[in-house]
Amino acid sequence: MARFLPLLAATKPEYLGPMARIIRSLDEALAPITDGCMLAVPRETSGVAMAATRALVRRGVKHLHLIALPTSTVQADLLIGAGCVDMLETSAVSLSEFGPAPRFTAAILAGEIKMRDATCPALHAQFQAAEKGVPFMPLRGLIGSDLMTHRPDWKVVDNPFGNNDPIVLLPALKPDVALFHAPLADRDGNVYIGTQRELVTMAHAAQRTIVTVEEIHDADLLRDPLFAAGTLPGFYVETIVLEQRGAWPLPLPDRYGIDAVHMSEYARLAATPEGFAQYLDRYVYEKRAA
Amino acid sequence: MPDHCRSKNGLASLAYVPGTHVFSEILQTWMAGTSPAMTDTKIRDEELLADVICRLIGNARHIAVGAASPIPATAALLARERADLHNAARPYVSLLGSRAHTFFTDGSRELFDCAGQGRIDVFFLSGGQIDGEGNINLVSVGDYERPKARFPGSFGSAYLYYVVPRVILFRVEHSRRTLVPKVDFISAPGGSDDNVVRPGGPVALVTNRCLFAFDRVQRRFRLVSVHPGHSVEEVDENTGFAFDRPAQVPLTPAPSAETLRLMRTTVAPMLAEVYPEFARRVFGYVVPTAAMNG
Numbered sequence: 001m002a003r004f005l006p007l008l009a010a011t012k013p014e015y016l017g018p019m020a021r022i023i024r025s026l027d028e029a030l031a032p033i034t035d036g037c038m039l040a041v042p043r044e045t046s047g048v049a050m051a052a053t054r055a056l057v058r059r060g061v062k063h064l065h066l067i068a069l070p071t072s073t074v075q076a077d078l079l080i081g082a083g084c085v086d087m088l089e090t091s092a093v094s095l096s097e098f099g100p101a102p103r104f105t106a107a108i109l110a111g112e113i114k115m116r117d118a119t120c121p122a123l124h125a126q127f128q129a130a131e132k133g134v135p136f137m138p139l140r141g142l143i144g145s146d147l148m149t150h151r152p153d154w155k156v157v158d159n160p161f162g163n164n165d166p167i168v169l170l171p172a173l174k175p176d177v178a179l180f181h182a183p184l185a186d187r188d189g190n191v192y193i194g195t196q197r198e199l200v201t202m203a204h205a206a207q208r209t210i211v212t213v214e215e216i217h218d219a220d221l222l223r224d225p226l227f228a229a230g231t232l233p234g235f236y237v238e239t240i241v242l243e244q245r246g247a248w249p250l251p252l253p254d255r256y257g258i259d260a261v262h263m264s265e266y267a268r269l270a271a272t273p274e275g276f277a278q279y280l281d282r283y284v285y286e287k288r289a290a
Numbered sequence: 291m292p293d294h295c296r297s298k299n300g301l302a303s304l305a306y307v308p309g310t311h312v313f314s315e316i317l318q319t320w321m322a323g324t325s326p327a328m329t330d331t332k333i334r335d336e337e338l339l340a341d342v343i344c345r346l347i348g349n350a351r352h353i354a355v356g357a358a359s360p361i362p363a364t365a366a367l368l369a370r371e372r373a374d375l376h377n378a379a380r381p382y383v384s385l386l387g388s389r390a391h392t393f394f395t396d397g398s399r400e401l402f403d404c405a406g407q408g409r410i411d412v413f414f415l416s417g418g419q420i421d422g423e424g425n426i427n428l429v430s431v432g433d434y435e436r437p438k439a440r441f442p443g444s445f446g447s448a449y450l451y452y453v454v455p456r457v458i459l460f461r462v463e464h465s466r467r468t469l470v471p472k473v474d475f476i477s478a479p480g481g482s483d484d485n486v487v488r489p490g491g492p493v494a495l496v497t498n499r500c501l502f503a504f505d506r507v508q509r510r511f512r513l514v515s516v517h518p519g520h521s522v523e524e525v526d527e528n529t530g531f532a533f534d535r536p537a538q539v540p541l542t543p544a545p546s547a548e549t550l551r552l553m554r555t556t557v558a559p560m561l562a563e564v565y566p567e568f569a570r571r572v573f574g575y576v577v578p579t580a581a582m583n584g
Contacts, residue, residue, distance in 0.1 A: 043398055045387045070398065071357065071445065092428070092443030096358055096387075097567045100442065108430075108440040117429060119448035119477075121402035128399075140406060141449035143486050144479040150434060164485050197397030253389050257577070260566045 022189065022216065022240045026055050029239040032208050033177050036086075038065040040127075040175035040206055044073040044096065044250055046196040049181040049212045051246040054284045057082040065089065067175055069127060069198055070120035074250065074266055077101040078284075080113060081276045089116040089173075091123060098260075098267040103276060117147055122154070122170050124198065129172035130205035142168040178206035181246040182232075183255055185213040189234025190221040194253060203236040212243035214255060333544055335498055336572045337553055338517060339462065340364035341545035342501055343414070344372070346458050346494050347381075350411040354384040354401055354454075357445055360561065360568035362414035362460060367391065367557045368549065375552070384410075387564045402446060405453045408489065413454040415447050415492075416461050419473040422531025423509045424480020424492040426451070426459065427473035434475055444477040451478035454490040459504075464497030470530040481509045500525050501542060502533060510534055515542040 023029055030052055033039055042048060053075050061084050068076055068090035076093045079085050081103030093104040107113045125137040138159075143166055148154055159165035180199050184192040191211050193199045203209040209232075221227040246252075249259035249266070269275035343365035347353055353366040366383045373380045385391040386401060394400040404410055417426035418441040428447055432438035451457055461468050482488045495502040495511060499520040502511040512534040516522055522539050545553075558573035569575040 046398065071443070090443065092357070092445045094358060094442035097360065097565055105440050109437060111436065117443055119444045120446035121399065121406075121449045124399035124402060139449065140487060141452040141478075144476065144482050145444070145448040146429070146434070146476040147444060147448050166486060195395045195397065197395070198399055199397070201397070201399070257563070258566070264567075 087114040126173040178202040212246040360565040428477040429475040447478040459495040464499040
């Protein structure tokens, strides 16, 4: 058996296998998110790595192809406003009940970013295709929507099992990096995600997964069946960083709610470029404990 | 057992009426739910609209509510509370973004998978623009490549509009800006060609001025009632598309005292989990700090 190992290593010399590591430095953990990276992030209520997002803005990452599964709020708006994003692929960006996402809106109107408009279940299906290792996934709906006009990568075919039944095929999406925030990780790098199963799909689909967590759990999450069902195995995780209140000002399910006061302040400041610059100075460049 | 799993009469039967009968169903639901107007307290527009939507929901086993939909969320939770109060079959309610008011355990895709299985009866959609054929635009105004205005995006509309049997459209701002002759971008069409599999589509449109029903065969709206303080002339003046109307257009009935009480005391605290600002502004409900951080 041992004699085959060098052969395997030679086939993929750069690939050592995902080995989840818990490290101290957020900046070090985010190093794989390089300029031009295809970065996948989750929707606003599933566990958004906002502390990590602020660190990316501080570092000045550029040219991201940002994919929000399936929507985003302040995370996409912040990255766009700070000039980190070239292309955005998602179903919607707003500040939810705090109003429109001002930097996203301004960037689209000024033609500063490329937009790939999607619809939520299409993005889910595209990640699921990658997770299964198949090239595409079919989806109902979509036919007759102008989304199809602007998405040449989405194709209509006739259902091979049907009779005159047009159906849309969507290509698999394989992001370079998935980044999210979760409540717990254990020392083996297993990450508790609860019912936010799209985080598992994101990690399955992405080449690398970086997770910030509220706490390190001392026992093995996979040995406890109650935890195990809601756990992303460390096998799929590259790096974990402890970052308390790492989703702030967004909520973390079962842990804390949205900071409505802060979201209102963001909406107000981000409405103008000057206000947005003030916001960055106050909350991003000046590293601030939440 | 968690709140949302409880059903008073076991599983409710699925009352799905095919598209051609939807209009009469709306009228029946509508008339059955009317109750004497309440005049002793000021009724907010949001309360009236939530009551209108609640009556449109009628019988349903599963009502789902998407993002940025506080008024439909109020209506869905109200429908569940009213069923409880009247010992009727309790609908399942799934509020996107909620932990307390959802039974989904398969992440945010479960909403769409559930709808694809035909297990969601009622859903709600809005539009930056809505036209007379029920097309909705959640993307942009003007040319897509060089838009004059940009909305958040299509969310799940380009799928859910096709697969959920009863989609209720809501757009609070009723103006020629929002209700247009033809949308600039079709996020999701009101109707589809015959060979496109489409069990779902629009049944009604609720605005701050009136209620329209949608006829899926004619692909046209029909004015059902005008809200108190508004008139048919005003609806004409502010609607960019042609619509049908009865000879006499009734007034939208005001919510009953019971409905107002349920909304203000029971539903408001539930809403605050997902819509704290709305709960505060409309119902004066302030989320306790401990609850937000707990």
